[in-house]
Each structure stands twice: as structure tokens, then as C-alpha cells.
Amino acid sequence: MNFQPSEVQAAILDALARVLAPYRSIDHTAVVQRTIYATELEETLRSAGFFDLDGDAESHVTAALIVAEIARLPVCVEVNASLLVRPLLCPDAEGPIAIIHSDESRPTRFLPQARTALLLKGDEARILSLRPGDVAEVSSLFAYPVGRLEPGVAARAKPLPASAAVELRRAWRIGVALEIYGALQSASAITVEHVTQRRQVGKPLGSMQAIQHRLAMNATTIEAIRWLALKAASSRSVQDAAIASSYAQPAVAGIAYDVHQFSGAMGMTLEYPLHLYTYRARMLQSESGGGRAQIEDAVTAIWNRSTSNVLQHA
Amino acid sequence: MDFSWSAEQQAFRRRVVEFLHAHLPPEWPRLYRHGPGSPELTAFSMEFCPKLARAGLLVPHWPREYGGEAAETWLHFILGEELWAIGEPRGGQYMNVNWIGPTIMKFGTAAQRRQYLPEMSAGKVLWCQGFSEPSSGSDLASLRTRAERRGDDYVINGQKIWTSYASLAQHCFLLARTGGEGKKGISIFLISMQTPGITVRSIPSLLGDGDIHEVFFDDVIVPASSVLGEAGHAWQIITYALANERVGIARYEFSRRALDQMVATLQRRGEFNTSAVRDAAGRALAACEAARILVYKIVDQRAQGLPPTSESSLARWAVVVADNAVTNFALEYLPDGFSDEGDLSALAHHERAIAAGIASGAAEIQLNIVAYHHLNLPREARP
Numbered sequence: 176m177n178f179q180p181s182e183v184q185a186a187i188l189d190a191l192a193r194v195l196a197p198y199r200s201i202d203h204t205a206v207v208q209r210t211i212y213a214t215e216l217e218e219t220l221r222s223a224g225f226f227d228l229d230g231d232a233e234s235h236v237t238a239a240l241i242v243a244e245i246a247r248l249p250v251c252v253e254v255n256a257s258l259l260v261r262p263l264l265c266p267d268a269e270g271p272i273a274i275i276h277s278d279e280s281r282p283t284r285f286l287p288q289a290r291t292a293l294l295l296k297g298d299e300a301r302i303l304s305l306r307p308g309d310v311a312e313v314s315s316l317f318a319y320p321v322g323r324l325e326p327g328v329a330a331r332a333k334p335l336p337a338s339a340a341v342e343l344r345r346a347w348r349i350g351v352a353l354e355i356y357g358a359l360q361s362a363s364a365i366t367v368e369h370v371t372q373r374r375q376v377g378k379p380l381g382s383m384q385a386i387q388h389r390l391a392m393n394a395t396t397i398e399a400i401r402w403l404a405l406k407a408a409s410s411r412s413v414q415d416a417a418i419a420s421s422y423a424q425p426a427v428a429g430i431a432y433d434v435h436q437f438s439g440a441m442g443m444t445l446e447y448p449l450h451l452y453t454y455r456a457r458m459l460q461s462e463s464g465g466g467r468a469q470i471e472d473a474v475t476a477i478w479n480r481s482t483s484n485v486l487q488h489a
Numbered sequence: 490m491d492f493s494w495s496a497e498q499q500a501f502r503r504r505v506v507e508f509l510h511a512h513l514p515p516e517w518p519r520l521y522r523h524g525p526g527s528p529e530l531t532a533f534s535m536e537f538c539p540k541l542a543r544a545g546l547l548v549p550h551w552p553r554e555y556g557g558e559a560a561e562t563w564l565h566f567i568l569g570e571e572l573w574a575i576g577e578p579r580g581g582q583y584m585n586v587n588w589i590g591p592t593i594m595k596f597g598t599a600a601q602r603r604q605y606l607p608e609m610s611a612g613k614v615l616w617c618q619g620f621s622e623p624s625s626g627s628d629l630a631s632l633r634t635r636a637e638r639r640g641d642d643y644v645i646n647g648q649k650i651w652t653s654y655a656s657l658a659q660h661c662f663l664l665a666r667t668g669g670e671g672k673k674g675i676s677i678f679l680i681s682m683q684t685p686g687i688t689v690r691s692i693p694s695l696l697g698d699g700d701i702h703e704v705f706f707d708d709v710i711v712p713a714s715s716v717l718g719e720a721g722h723a724w725q726i727i728t729y730a731l732a733n734e735r736v737g738i739a740r741y742e743f744s745r746r747a748l749d750q751m752v753a754t755l756q757r758r759g760e761f762n763t764s765a766v767r768d769a770a771g772r773a774l775a776a777c778e779a780a781r782i783l784v785y786k787i788v789d790q791r792a793q794g795l796p797p798t799s800e801s802s803l804a805r806w807a808v809v810v811a812d813n814a815v816t817n818f819a820l821e822y823l824p825d826g827f828s829d830e831g832d833l834s835a836l837a838h839h840e841r842a843i844a845a846g847i848a849s850g851a852a853e854i855q856l857n858i859v860a861y862h863h864l865n866l867p868r869e870a871r872p
Contacts, residue, residue, distance in 0.1 A: 176498075176563060177491045178789040184490060236490050367864050382867040387860035394859055395803045395810075399779035406492040406782055422775035470771030471764070477774060478752050478761075 178402075184237050187225075191244055194219055201249050207445050209454070210318040212288060213250035217271070220252065226270060230262035232411070235346075238262070239408035242350050243401060246357020249451045251319055253285040255350030256293060259408075263346060264339050265291070265302055273322075274347055276463055279329040282313045284458060286322030293343060294332050295463075300339040301332035318454035344463065345407075345416040351462045352404035352416075352423035358459070359397045359430050362452035363390065366434040369441070386437055393430045400426060417473035424466035427456045492785075501564050505571045508544055512537070513578060521576025522833040524840055525583065526653040526700040531615060534580030538612025541579070548586055548610045555594060555602070556610025562792035570739040574746050576837060581616070581654035585609040587737040589616050589662055592730040593679070596718040601679060605660070617654040617682070619663035619704060620727075622647065627851045629664070630672045630724070634706060636665035638713065643667070643678070645686075645709040653848075655689045655702035658682050664727070665706075667720050675723040680711045696840050731850060732797030740808050740845055741780035744815040747838035748773055751819055754832055766822050773814040780804065780811035799862035802855035809852045812842035 180188060198216055201207060220226060225241060228234040238258035245254050253271035261268055273289035275281060277296055286292065287310055292303040310322040335343075367390060370381030380386055400423045407415035431453045435442045442449045460466060494502070514520075523529045541547040542556075550565030551557025569587070572579055579586065590609045593601055608614040625632040634647025645665055655661070661680050668674030682689070686709035692701050718726050752770055755761040761770070783804035790798065819826050819835040826835030846852035860866045 176494065176785060176789060176792075178786050179793070180490050240490075367866060371865075371867055378870055379867045382869050384857070384860075384869055387864075387866050387869070388853065388856045390864055390866065391856040391859035392806065394864055395783070395806045396779070398800075398803055399783055399807055402782040402786060403775075403779060405490065409490060409492045418775055418778050421771055422779055425772065467764070467768060470768050470775070473774060474767045474771040478749075478756070478770075 180240065181233065183233070184240060187237055188240060188244065190223070191225065191241060194223060194225075195244065195248060198248050198250050201448055201451075207448055207451065209316070209445065209450065210320055211250040211451065212320050213248070213252050214288075216248075216250065217252045220254075221270075226257055228258060228262055230266070232409070234262065235259070235411065236405065236408045239349055239353055239405055243353040243357050243404070246354040246455075247361045248357075249361070249448045251455065253288060255347065255354060256285075259346040259350045260293065260343055263342055264300070264335060265293070268302065269304070274343070274462075275324070275329075280323055280326070282315060282321045282323050284317070284319035284321055286310045286324070287312045287320045289322075292324070292332070293335075294329060295340060295343055295347075298337075298340050300335040300343045301329075302335055303329065303332035315458075316454060317458040318451045319458055321458075341413065345411070345413050348416045348420035348463055348469070349404050349407045351459050352400055352407070352419040355423040355427060355456055355459045356397060356401040356404060358452040358456040359393070359400070359427070359434075362434045362449060362456070363393055363397060363430070365449060365452075366390065366437050366442075369438050373439075380437065389433050390437070393433055396422075396426045396430065414473070414476040417469060417476045420463065421466065421469035421473040424460050424462075424469050427460045427466075431456055498563055498567060501560075502567050502571065505546060505568055508541075508546060509571065509575055509578070512540055513575070517576065517578075518833050521578070522837045524697050524700050524837075525577045525580045527697050528657065528699045530577070531580045531654065531657045534578060534582055535613070535615070537578045538580075538582050540612075542610060542612040547579075547582075547612050548590065551590065551610060552594070555590070555606045562788060566739070566788045569737065570742045573739040574742040576743075579612075581658070582609075582612060582614075583738070584618065584654075585614065585616055588730045589618075592662075592726060593717065595729065596726050597679075598714070600714065601717065605679065614660065615654055615658045616660045616662055617652050617658035617702075617704075619649040619652060619655075619661045619665075621649060621651045623650050626651075627854050630675070631670075632664055632666060632675065634663075634665045636667050636676060636678065636711075638667070639710075641713050642710050643713060643715070645678070645680075645706045645711065647706050649704040649706075650702075651692075652689075652702045652704050653700060655682070655704050656691055656699065661687075661704070662717075664723055667716075672724040673721055676720040677717040677723045677726055678711055678715050679717050680709070680715050684709050684711060686710070696844055729797075732801055738849075739784070740841070741777050741784060741811050743838060743841065744811050745774070745777040745781070747834050748777060748815045748818065750832065750834050751815075751823055751826070754826075755822060760822070769818050769821065773811070773818045776807070776811040776814040780807040783807045799858050802858040803863065805849075805855045806852055806859065809846040809855075812838075812845035816842040 228238050242254050256272035256274050257270040269290040271285050271288045272291045273283050273286040274293045275283045294301040309328045313321045313323055315321045373380050403419040407419040441447050548557040549560035553559055593605055622632050636643040636645045661682055663678040664675055666674050667676040686707045688705040690703045691699055694701050787801050787804050816839045826832040
């Protein structure tokens with residue numbers, strides 16, 4: 176048991192931090208868009224080799240660490256599928272990669288940028304190389320670029336091997352949990368900053384215990400999401416991945432409410448970047464079937480297998 | 490970054506589990522239905538802990554000079570997980586092992602270490618913790634029990650409350666005021682509970698009879714040599730001690746296993762089929778595993794020799810949430826488990842879970858610590 180990154184992972188995270196530095200904040204005074212896809216950052220990450228990780232055990236955890244860090248930015252880039260899924264299932268697939276769950280016509284994040292789509296329905300996973308004109312952009316509240324496949328396009332998708340659906344769902348869930356972690360961590364951080372500076376009735380909002388305790392509870396949840404997901408990446412266990420996502424997705428609603436509530440009317444403006452985090456998290460709530468589906472899968476994975484927790488330690 | 494157990498850690502866990510299977514009596518489920526502070530479990534622990542000690546399973550993490558095997562931190566924690574999860578057959582002696590012994594090792598005089606540590610490592614002694622007072626619970630720094638210096642002695646007067654194990658303990662790790670107001674006026678005394686002037690009264694409670702007590706100190710005379718560390722330096726010492734204590738109990742493991750058992754009961758009855766019950770179980774499951782991973786992070790910090798941080802309070806809060814999620818699940822879906830005729834594990838879990846947010850420092854104090862030290866939020870103005 177070792178929660179510290181390896182030397183290689185630490186070096187990669189250091190290099191990543193330098194790449195991400197210019198993207199960590201955005202200009203508060205400008206009118207911010209509903210979503211910012213950082214094409215330039217994606218190209219920098221690609222040319223620096225961050226998308227070239229293997230599918231071995233350590234690289235899978237490294238990928239998870241990278242996904243978590245990038246998810247903390249106000250801008251977004253597709254990394255979940257490209258870093259956590261692609262090396263395992265389709266190493267030759269061209270990124271960005273969008274994952275379409277269940278309904279092929281479902282509005283899906285990153286489809287407008289995607290070169291590849293992975294279609295997951297029940298026990299079946301398929302892969303689709305996208306061509307110009309395959310995707311229609313969809314305007315949405317969410318802070319991700321969203322699109323949908325044009326009718327008939329999904330028919331070109333080719334089946335992946337039989338075991339691919341399980342592995343795709345497992346890796347994707349880990350990524351979603353880490354993306355939720357990153358978005359909520361940053362939403363919480365700017366809220367802490369706001370309630371520290373904003374004074375009402377002669378004192379900072381953040382000195383009030385009613386606010387402190389909710390932020391403290393949220394901090395606990397956010398930290399647990401992170402470590403459950405990293406553990407799942409390390410173990411590659413279907414059960415661990417289901418537990419991580421079953422903990423992460425249901426947590427979004429309460430924390431998103433709190434950070435907006437504590438930010439007051441400021442949090443509703445597009446000049447203030449809170450929505451760039453919360454409206455990513457709110458979309459992530461529904462990925463892979465949503466929180467209830469994650470919980471059901473975790474329950475099935477754990478208790479249909481065995482009721483003996485002792486076995487998990489072996 | 491690696492979240493798996495090493496071969497040595499897995500072997501150690503198997504050793505502990507096998508020892509428990511071999512040495513716990515058939516009536517153990519009825520015994521552990523009572524809490525660790527109950528007279529029943531305390532009496533059992535006084536027989537059981539020497540057996541653990543002889544097997545090298547009481548203080549494996551202590552240095553060899555104090556009866557341990559200098560085992561790595563994780564082995565101590567695995568031991569605590571298995572023992573707490575099975576109902577804590579060490580009774581109140583888990584405190585000796587987890588923090589009273591290590592605190593005496595770090596801050597005690599040579600004479601104190603000689604006097605107290607051998608009997609702890611042999612599993613033959615029970616301590617109680619004289620911290621809370623009627624007017625000083627979460628605000629521990631306001632405690633009023635006073636120790637006045639008279640020559641080579643101190644004379645102690647005051648009252649403690651909510652003290653676990655007090656009626657059966659041989660010794661008390663006592664906080665008393667030797668100086669002025671606030672934290673700097675407090676000292677720690679290591680005293681015998683047989684000292685004249687100490688009166689113990691049991692408080693009937695939801696935790697079970699005999700678990701918590703009031704302790705009265707009326708002109709209790711103890712030698713000055715019973716002070717632990719320097720007089721007036723109690724706060725630094727108990728901060729060290731409680732940093733170990735906050736995640737010292739593997740409550741999430743007991744909760745997880747109780748939940749497993751509850752689900753098994755519902756499955757046997759054909760009542761684990763609705764989405765409502767499965768959803769509630771899944772949420773409790775995730776809460777247990779969230780608590781586990783945050784506690785493991787603290788243990789990892791300790792194993793790496795890093796100082797305690799406010800992250801201990803994050804873990805403590807997660808543990809409280811998990812304990813409550815599991816007992817709430819039982820209350821909603823297995824209410825028959827809360828009678829003496831039902832599944833005793835639900836009852837045993839409940840009586841431990843309801844104290845989870847109170848024992849070792851109120852959960853709300855942990856949230857304050859997270860707010861101030863983890864999030865760096867401004868402090869609430871004091872009147």
C-alpha cells in the first residue's frame with residue numbers, strides 16, 4: 176500500500192503541471208463562454224507525448240492521475256477515453272474519442288471534436304471512425320462541447336471483442352469519477368476563495384460555521400472520490416471501478432448545489448467561472464447510466480459475487 | 490502508487506484471522522454484542538489479551554525494548570481491522586496498544602516506561618481516559634479538574650464524565666489543570682484508579698450498561714512523578730495522542746462486515762430484490778469504502794513517517810458517515826435486528842455506530858479542523 180506516486184509518475188505530473196500552468200485560470204472580467212474546449216492544450220499534450228501511454232498497470236494509474244489533473248482546469252480536453260480506454264481496447268484509434276452510451280442518438284460530450292466514437296450498449300462495444308459531417312453539434316447547458324451522430328452513421332461501427340464492453344465500462348467509470356473529482360475540487364476551491372473574501376454582516380461568509388461545515392463535508396467527499404478512483408485504476412477491478420463511480424456520481428448534486436448557493440448571484444453569471452466546473456460535473460452525473468445505475472452495478476458486483484469481505488483482502 | 494497488500498501483509502492478516510478462529514469461544518457473538526467497555530467484554534479481554542501477547546499479536550508495532558516486534562505500521566493496522574471488525578476482543582485495551590502506550594514511550598520518564606509499558610504489552614492492564622467533564626466536552630481546553638502542587642505531591646479535585654472503562658480500569662490517563670486558563674494550564678497525570686478519593690459511578694446508556702461513567706476526584710493525592718511530560722504541556726501531548734486515536738479504530742471495517750451480513754440476511758429472506766433496498770445498500774457500501782480509503786491514506790502517511798495532518802479529520806468524518814449509513818440501512822430494512830432475538834451483529838454495530846461521531850472528539854470539531862486547516866477558511870469570531 177503506497178499512496179505516493181512513483182518516481183516516473185511524479186516526473187510526469189511535474190511535466191504536466193508546467194504544460195497546464197497557463198490554463199489554470201481564466202480572466203474573470205471577460206464574459207466567459209458556457210464551455211471552453213482547449214484545442215491548443217490538446218495539441219500540446221499530444222505533441223509532448225501525454226497521449227502515448229501504454230496499457231500496463233503503472234501507466235493506467237499514471238493516466239488516471241493525468242485525467243484528474245486536467246479535470247481541475249476551467250477549460251476541457253478529451254482525455255478520459257484517450258488515456259484510460261484507448262490503450263486497452265483500441266491503441267490505433269485516433270483521438271479525441273467520444274463514448275456514446277446506450278442510445279446512439281444520445282447527445283454526447285466531445286463528439287464535435289471526436290475522430291473516433293466508442294459505442295457501448297449492454298454487453299456490446301463497437302468502434303466508429305468519424306468522418307466530416309457525421310456529427311451535428313448540439314447546444315446545451317453543459318460545459319462540454321456536445322454533439323450527436325447524424326442518423327445512419329452508427330451503422331458503420333465495427334464490433335470490438337466480446338470482453339471489450341466490460342473493460343470499456345470499467346476504465347470509463349474510473350475516468351468519469353476522476354473528472355467529477357477534478358471539477359468538484361476546483362468548484363470547491365473557488366468557492367472557498369469567494370467565501371473567504373466576501374464579507375456580509377461584518378464578517379467573511381466563510382467564517383460562518385453553517386458554511387464551513389458543508390464545505391468541510393464536501394471536501395471529504397471530493398477527496399474520497401479521488402482516492403477511490405485511483406485505487407480502482409490501480410487494482411483494475413470491476414468492483415472497485417463500480418464503487419468509485421457509485422460514490423462519485425450521486426455526490427455531484429449536493430456539492431454543485433452548495434457551491435452555487437455559497438457563491439450567490441455571482442455564481443450564476445457567465446463572468447464567473449463556476450459553471451465551467453459545475454456544469455461539467457452535472458453532465459458527468461448521467462454518464463454510463465447515471466448514479467443509480469452505478470450503485471446497482473456495484474451492488475451486483477459485490478454481493479452477487481460474495482458476501483465475504485475477507486476475500487477482498489486476499 | 491499501489492493499493493494492494495504485500496505478501497507479508499496478507500500472510501499477517503491470515504495469521505490474525507486464524508488466531509481469532511482458534512481462540513474466540515463459540516459464545517463470542519453473544520459477548521461482542523456488548524460494547525468494548527462492557528463488563529462482559531472487559532472481563533473477556535483480560536483473559537484474551539495475554540493470549541494475543543504470547544502470540545505476538547498484541548503490540549507487534551511497538552519497539553522490541555517494550556515488548557513489540559518493531560513491525561511496520563500497516564501490520565498494526567491490519568491487526569486493528571480484524572480485531573475491531575470481529576467485535577474487539579481486546580475490549581478497552583485497544584487504547585493501550587494504539588495510543589496510551591506509544592504516548593508514554595514518547596513523553597514518559599524512564600520510570601514511567603518501566604512501570605506501565607510491560608503490563609500493557611503483556612495484555613494485563615486496562616486504562617481509562619479522563620478527558621471530558623460536565624462543562625468541557627468539545628471545548629476540552631476549558632476543563633476545570635484541578636491539580637494543586639503540595640510539596641512532592643499534587644492534590645486533585647474535580648469530575649470527569651463519559652469515561653469509558655472507568656469502573657474496571659486500573660489506571661487513568663488524566664487531564665487536570667495545574668496552571669491558569671486555557672490549553673497552557675493543563676497537565677497529564679498517570680494515576681492509579683485505586684487511589685483514595687476516586688469514586689466511579691456507572692451511567693446507564695444507549696451504548697449498553699457499564700460502558701460510560703462519571704469519575705469524581707476528591708482530594709486525590711498523587712506524587713508529582715505521575716505527571717507525563719512537562720507540567721502545562723498536555724496540549725502538545727494529547728494532540729499527538731489523538732492524532733493516532735482519530736483513525737485508530739477500524740470502524741469502517743466493522744460497518745462493512747455488518748453490512749455484508751445484513752445483505753446476506755436479506756438475500757436469504759428474498760428481500761434484496763427491490764431497487765430501493767439495493768440502492769440504500771449500495772450507498773452504504775460506497776460510504777464504507779470511502780471511509781476505508783481515507784483512513785488508509787492516513788495510515789500510509791504514518792507508515793512513511795510523515796507528521797499527522799488535518800486529513801485525519803477528513804477520514805474521521807467519512808468514518809462517521811459510513812457508520813451511520815450502515816446502521817440507518819439496518820434500521821430501515823432489518824428492524825427485527827434490533828431485538829435480542831434478531832441478528833446480533835446489527836445490534837452490536839448500532840451501539841458502536843451511535844458513538845462514532847462523539848467518541849474521540851465530536852465530529853463537528855473534526856469539521857471545524859477541516860474548515861480551518863484543510864480549507865484555510867477564516868475562523869469564526871469568538872464572543
